[in-house]
Amino acid sequence: QSALTQPASVSGSPGQSITISCTGTSSDVGGYNYVSWFQQHPDRAPKLMIYDVSNRPSGVSSRFSGSKSGNTASLTISGLQAEDEADYYCSSYTSSFTLLFGGGTKLTVL
Amino acid sequence: QAQLVQSGPEVKRPGASVRVSCKASGYIFLNYGISWVRQAPGQGLEWMGWISAYDRKTNYAQKFQGRVTMTTDTSTSTAYLELRSLTSDDTAVYYCARGAVSPPLDPWGQGTLVTVPS
Numbered sequence: 001q002s003a004l005t006q007p008a009s010v011s012g013s014p015g016q017s018i019t020i021s022c023t024g025t026s027s028d029v030g031g032y033n034y035v036s037w038f039q040q041h042p043d044r045a046p047k048l049m050i051y052d053v054s055n056r057p058s059g060v061s062s063r064f065s066g067s068k069s070g071n072t073a074s075l076t077i078s079g080l081q082a083e084d085e086a087d088y089y090c091s092s093y094t095s096s097f098t099l100l101f102g103g104g105t106k107l108t109v110l
Numbered sequence: 111q112a113q114l115v116q117s118g119p120e121v122k123r124p125g126a127s128v129r130v131s132c133k134a135s136g137y138i139f140l141n142y143g144i145s146w147v148r149q150a151p152g153q154g155l156e157w158m159g160w161i162s163a164y165d166r167k168t169n170y171a172q173k174f175q176g177r178v179t180m181t182t183d184t185s186t187s188t189a190y191l192e193l194r195s196l197t198s199d200d201t202a203v204y205y206c207a208r209g210a211v212s213p214p215l216d217p218w219g220q221g222t223l224v225t226v227p228s
Contacts, residue, residue, distance in 0.1 A: 001172075003154065034211045034212060034214075036214045036215065038155070038215070045205055045218040045219065045220055045221050046147075046155065046205070046207075046215075046218055047218070048214055048215060048216035048217075051213075051214035051216070052212070052214070057216060089154065089155050091155075091157070091215070093211040096172075097169060098157065098169070098171055098172075099145070099157040099160075099210055099211060099215075100157070101147075101154060101155040101156065101157060102154070103154050104154040104155070
């Protein structure tokens, strides 16, 4: 099973908004509302930022939001801050009863 | 709050097996499953499989079928990952995480580096 498709890198200036896409198929992203997003700082464990497409766990800033259209899910970060610089991964449940990750996106805050 | 603490780093010879532990605290262990995810150096995340702490049912990624075993010990609220026939391609940080799909992967353990020299 191939990884979900994410851009390798995105960048933005402090205060701006950025969006990271996560493209799959009708057998994963498009077929289920079980898309999650994770933030990973260097040498740290991943942290859940969004689950079930658009839900935020308690404690996660409202600057983070998620959405989905067809086979593509998106993570939007508004009001970019220096601390948002990290790698971001999407994941989706699949029709094979497995979990599939995206290849990851490196966010640079200019 | 929920917390997962993993065992320390391992260095293994090719062909050997490794066992990584993941001790849970701060929640009712039986109510959640545990997933295992690995990350090779400089690479992305790879889901390896999941085990139910309630009935010990497992769901392994096809890539690891026949080479991986996930178990739990409810008396100590600990989950274990065993990976056999190691090669240098198995060099990675191995993470445990509570949940899988619903509930999602949260929280995560701190990770365990497994090194298999080539």
